[in-house]
Amino acid sequence: MYFCKVNPIQQIFSINNDSEFDETALAIFKHQAEHCAVYASYIRHLNIIPAHISSVLDIPYLPISFFKTHEVLSNPKIPEIIFSSSGTTGMVQSRHMVTDVSIYEDSFNKAFELFYGKIEDTCLLALLPSYLERDGSSLIYMVDALLKQSKHPDSGYFLHNHDELYQKLKKLQDNKQRTILIGVTYALLDFIERYRLDFPELIVMETGGMKGKRKEMVREELHDLLQAGFGVSAIHSEYGMTELLSQAYSFGEGIFYCPAWMKIVLRDTNDPLSLIRNHQTGGINIIDLANVNSCSFIATQDLGKIYPDGSFEVLGRFDNADIRGCNLLVQ
Structure with missing residues (x-):
């Protein structure tokens, strides 16, 4: 080193x-x-x-x-x-340019566990079409690693197959399975325009960004829509960027917390x-x-x-x- x-x-x-x-x-x-x-x-x-x-x-x-x-x-x-x-x-x-990717892996694994506990017994669903459709995304690298660590069989990515995602979320709710849905903002909005859930135990984590797909919205308006669409009391968020190897997380209200480093x-x-x-x-x-x-x-x-x-x-x-x-x- x-x-x-x-x-x-x-x-x-x-x-x-x-x-x-x-x-x-x-x-x-x-x-x-x-x-x-x-x-x-x-x-x-x-x-x-x-x-x-x-x-x-x-x-x-x-x-x-x-x-x-x-x-x-x-x-x-x-x-x-x-x-x-x-x-x-x-x-x-x-x-x-990351010369030691193991440092990034340590960073996101330790931060995720700090804020959300161990991923092994959590079902992780990722609605990240714009990230999946390009190369070089640090977010996709992180989600890939977390998905591999999740031992739940329903964990995985979704592109535009919203009906499959809806059916999976309903099943997970019925099974009382701890579930995290991480999604790019516009894709989450697209989903709730067609489907509605009342899944208060679900953790919905938006990663921000309309990617030119929709007009930008103030946070309060966006989170109100997502809370109503998923039937949750708060919308979580992740604050990270290409130039960083660490992320901050919000449990709601747009207030973020950093790991110790x-x-x-x-x-x-x-x-x-x-x-x-x-x-x-x-x-x-x-x-x-x-x-x-x-x-x-x-x-x-x-x-x-x-x-x-x-x-x-x-x-x-x-x-x-x-x-x-x-x-x-x-x-």
């Missing part, structure tokens, strides 16, 4: 408190400031000296757009897999190098320590708000930002 000796990979997934997070983040920053050429160049242009950074609050964040134009790597190994973002025709895609901070929309406090709206910066072999400090094009317990809400996008496939619902 190519990484600084101070913090082996295992330490990332054994973080228990803020001080351990900060210690690991600073060590990863020093490593990436030296070994990630794109990040090192960006830091130099900001006239920042990495050796002078002694607080996580002073770490600079790489604009996420660099994943569209550069190879963001802090590891000399040949990538084991390259994840690419979705986008409309003619849009430049982000590319995340991921943290959200906000930047001033008028001064992108300045951070702001809780309760204010700002640009979302993400520390993803699982991104140890690319860049762990990313300034996204999303707008959000952070709450005192560390949870956060996504409020929209910067006006000049590309529409992308991550979980983004304009408020």
Whole structure:
């Protein structure tokens, strides 16, 4: 494993408190400031000296757009897999070169178990047509792995076979089977236009994105429709993106929680190098320590708000930002 000796990979997934997070983040920053050429160049242009950074609050964040134009790597190994973002025709895609895919597997497996328990005895249904119909989706890689771990015979993907999905959901409800349905937003809406369920135990997890299939909707309107269509009291969500190896999850109301190795901070929309406090709206910066072999400090094009317990809400996008496939619902 190519990484600084101070913090082996295992330490990332054994973080228990803020001080351990900060210690690991600073060590990863020093490593990436030296070994990630794109990040090192960006830091130099900001006239920042990495050796002078002694607080996580002073770490600079790489604009996420660099994943569209550069190879963001802090590891000399040949990538084991390259994840690419979705986008409309003619849009430049982000590319995340992953030199050790086992780190991604550890990240999503540990986070999923943290928030939803072990997948083995859960029936996982995936309604992700737009992701299945292209290559390079990190979401499909994750769902593939979770489906293989699920021991339920009805777990699987669905494209446009909504009648089969409906019949399966009815059977699972009758059998009182713990079930998670993960779906791209427009496909979930397509499903409930034809079928209605009253399945209060079902976990419906939307991954965001209309993919140009429907007009964008505010979260409250969307979730009200999905709750009525599936007969559930809340809609869960997943917040992830091509450029990350970690995900945050929401159990409802659009409030997301991060695993211990991921943290959200906000930047001033008028001064992108300045951070702001809780309760204010700002640009979302993400520390993803699982991104140890690319860049762990990313300034996204999303707008959000952070709450005192560390949870956060996504409020929209910067006006000049590309529409992308991550979980983004304009408020």
